[in-house]
Each structure stands twice: as C-alpha cells, then as structure tokens.
Ligand SMILES: Cc1cc2nc3c(=O)[nH]c(=O)nc-3n(C[C@H](O)[C@H](O)[C@H](O)COP(=O)(O)OP(=O)(O)OC[C@H]3O[C@@H](n4cnc5c(N)ncnc54)[C@H](O)[C@@H]3O)c2cc1C
Ligand code: FES
C-alpha cells in the first residue's frame with residue numbers, strides 16, 4: 008500500500024506516494040533532498056533529527072511521513088533567509104557551539120523551539136530546553152552560550 | 166530502522182475510527198506515535214493496519230465544568246503543561262506533563278496515548294491515580310466511564326478492549342493542592358520513581374490526602390498508610406516526613422528492578438520523593 012503525501016519542506020511542496028511506514032526524516036532527506044537533518048540514534052533519544060512541523064519542534068525519526076501530510080516542515084536549510092543566516096546559526100558559529108557539527112541542525116531547531124516558548128531563558132532553562140538533544144563533542148558549554156547570545160540578538164532586533 | 170509494512174487509515178472522527186476498527190481486526194490506533202512508532206521500528210509491534218486518530222478535532226482540548234477538567238485524549242503533554250486551567254486545578258498533572266521526556270516529545274505525545282500504553286515508567290498514570298481521575302471510553306456498545314483504580318490493570322495492560330477508543334480523561338479540579346516529583350532516568354528521562362500527592366487542608370489540618378507512587382511497580386501504587394498517617398493532622402514538616410517514611414511499605418512485594426535501579430533501591434528512595442511531593446502539595450494547599 009502507498010499513500011499520497013504532500014509536505015511543504017522549506018517552502019517547497021514535495022508530493023510522493025509513500026509507504027505508510029516511511030519516516031518523516033527519510034522523506035526529508037531522500038524526497039525533499041534536504042540532507043541537513045541527521046539521523047543519530049534512530050531511537051527517539053538524541054534529537055539529531057529535530058525539525059519544525061508547522062513551526063513546532065518534533066523528532067522526525069519518530070514521526071511518519073503520513074502524519075506530516077499537509078504540513079509545512081522547516082529544517083536547518085530553511086532557517087536562513089537566503090544568504091542571511093538566522094541569529095541562532097550566527098551565534099552557534101560565533102560562540103563555537105559546534106565541533107563535528109552532527110548534532111548541530113537538531114540542536115539549532117531545538118533551540119528555536121526554546122526561544123519560541125521562552126524568549127529570554129536562563130542558563131538552567133536552556134539546559135532543560137535542550138534536554139532531548141545529545142552532543143558528543145562540545146560538552147554543551149558553548150551551546151548554552153550560543154543560545155543565550157542568540158536570545159540577546161533576537162531581543163535587540165525586535 | 167524500518168517498521169514492517171502496514172496499511173494506513175486516517176480517521177476524521179470518532180465514528181469513523183469506530184468503523185475502521187470494526188473493519189480491521191487487530192489494527193492499532195495511532196495518536197502522537199511516541200510510544201507506538203518506536204515499537205513498530207523495533208518490530209515489537211507489527212499490526213496489519215494502523216488507524217491514525219491524530220487529526221480528530223473532537224478529541225483535543227481542555228474544558229472546565231462541574232468541578233472537573235475534561236481533557237481530550239489527543240491533548241498533548243505540552244498543551245497540558247502550559248494550560249492555566251490545569252495549572253490551577255490540578256497542578257500535579259501540569260507538573261508531570263512538563264517533566265515528560267523533552268520538549269519535542271511533549272509536542273507530539275498525548276495524554277490518551279500515554280495512559281493507553283500504560284508503561285510502568287510513565288508519569289501520568291501515577292498522577293491520575295492520585296487525583297482520582299476517570300476515563301471516558303467509547304466502546305462498540307456505547308460510552309462508559311472507568312475509574313483510574315480500575316483502568317490500570319498491569320504492566321502495559323489497561324481496561325481498554327481491542328475495539329475501545331479512549332476519548333477523554335476527567336480530573337477533579339479544585340480544593341486543595343497537588344504536586345508531582347520524579348527521579349528521572351538520566352538517559353531516557355522516564356520515571357525511575359515518581360510520586361504524586363494531593364492534599365486538602367482546612368484550618369491548618371489535613372482533611373484528605375491521596376498519594377501514589379509510580380515507576381517502582383507494574384501499576385502505580387496508592388500509599389494507604391501514608392494517607393492514613395496524614396488525615397486529621399496539622400501538616401508540619403515533621404508530620405510529613407514521618408508519614409512519608411512508611412511509603413516504601415505501601416509498594417508491596419513485587420518491585421521492578423533493572424541494571425540502573427534495583428527494586429530495593431527504588432523502595433529505599435520512595436519516601437524521599439513522597440516527602441517532597443507532600444511538602445510541595447501542602448504549600449499549595451495553603
Ligand atoms: C524519547 C522519549 C522519552 C519519553 N519520556 C517519557 C517520560 O519521561 N514520561 C512519560 O510518561 N512518557 C515518556 N515518553 C512516552 C510519551 O509520553 C508518549 O508520547 C506516550 O506514552 C504515548 O502517547 P502518544 O500519543 O505518542 O501515543 P501513541 O504512540 O500514538 O500510542 C500509544 C498506544 O496507545 C494507544 N492509543 C493511543 N491513543 C489512544 C486512544 N485515544 N484510545 C485508545 N488507545 C489509544 C495506541 O494504539 C498505542 O498502543 C517518552 C517517549 C519518548 C519517545
Ligand atoms: S535520530 Fe531521531 S532522536 Fe536520534
């Protein structure tokens with residue numbers, strides 16, 4: 008059995024007939040050809056696959072493509088405005104919030120979710136908000152700094 | 166990881182979900198998918214058909230009436246944690262929902278899926294037992310109401326039959342104060358031990374107490390001896406500590422244990438979490 012699915016990925020509608028078991032992360036990487044979203048654990052634990060579905064964060068390895076039918080998905084590629092990086096991307100770069108970069112797309116979208124729900128988080132709130140995202144390299148210190156830096160930039164831009 | 170293939174049907178209403186369940190014996194309902202999809206991927210579940218109820222609007226949302234909150238089965242953990250009605254009427258539930266997993270899990274996971282799955286390490290069953298919630302079930306021969314005490318029957322076993330659809334969870338709202346405190350597993354963030362307490366206080370004296378502990382047993386345990394030790398007492402820190410000390414004995418003989426925490430360990434830490442939950446609930450009860 009296949010099911011017709013239409014998902015708008017980073018502003019571009021992608022239509023495919025998919026097997027119901029197809030995961031959203033595979034739809035994004037294979038059919039929408041946006042490979043910024045990573046598969047880390049594939050068991051809902053690490054957050055590398057985090058994307059926004061209609062603006063709200065979700066683990067795309069634990070979501071079926073059919074569940075996202077009709078939705079708009081934003082991945083790391085869709086966060087920048089052309090050449091203009093999103094403040095979170097700028098801050099992760101400037102504050103060295105990454106080393107190998109594998110966790111970074113998911114980490115940035117989880118940070119986006121945090122700032123959507125709390126524009127000025129404390130350090131403890133940042134750590135709590137990023138609880139679902141694992142980083143094997145940085146030790147998190149610079150990630151926390153990056154998120155705080157982005158929150159400040161976004162507050163002054165308003 | 167890929168699940169085994171299954172047929173997919175999307176229900177637009179409870180009535181349609183009911184028809185689909187009748188037409189596809191053995192089908193699994195899909196709500197947020199945050200318990201079912203991992204099982205499908207590990208092939209621990211391989212149903213022939215999956216019926217997606219995730220878009221049924223009538224199953225979503227929180228309303229307040231007649232001294233109780235009616236929480237639609239599809240209401241997400243994030244919606245419950247941020248609801249003013251839940252925070253003021255059933256603080257322990259908002260607290261527990263906000264401690265589930267991580268933000269992305271809370272955005273997709275639903276209260277209905279959480280209780281229907283009935284994982285012993287889940288947070289919501291413990292709170293719903295302590296708050297004396299009732300469950301509204303749509304079954305082939307009409308609607309019925311099931312108490313929390315009857316709903317949870319064993320490890321991943323509930324009163325829901327194969328053709329039942331949980332439509333709402335009803336939580337008495339009001340009166341006293343309640344709280345939920347948990348020892349999270351550091352990796353999965355599920356409860357190793359979670360304690361829920363609900364207290365009513367009049368003139369400084371505890372008029373009723375209900376306490377439940379989850380994570381340590383197949384079904385969350387009501388702590389009858391803790392409750393009895395509090396009723397009629399002035400709630401000082403010493404009284405709470407003395408009452409909580411009995412909580413380990415309320416867990417029975419069959420404790421869950423694993424490489425992370427043995428049954429004995431869970432029993433030993435239980436009074437600490439019960440005490441914290443009681444202290445927070447007492448403060449809220451005023
Ligand atoms: C990484 C991770 C961490 C987690 N941490 C926690 C935690 O700390 N604490 C905690 O409590 N939970 C935790 N969970 C579980 C989470 O709360 C799940 O979302 C929840 O248990 C299931 O809800 P769901 O809507 O996703 O249900 P689904 O996965 O869609 O369904 C689960 C089961 O319930 C059945 N079902 C669903 N809705 C209904 C209904 N209305 N009527 C009848 N049957 C129904 C389904 O058929 C299925 O068998 C975690 C999950 C993940 C992936
Ligand atoms: S790949 Fe999805 S949570 Fe790890």
Ligand code: FES
Pocket residue numbers: 104105106107108109110111141142143144145
């Ligand atoms: S930068 Fe390597 S995992 Fe985070």
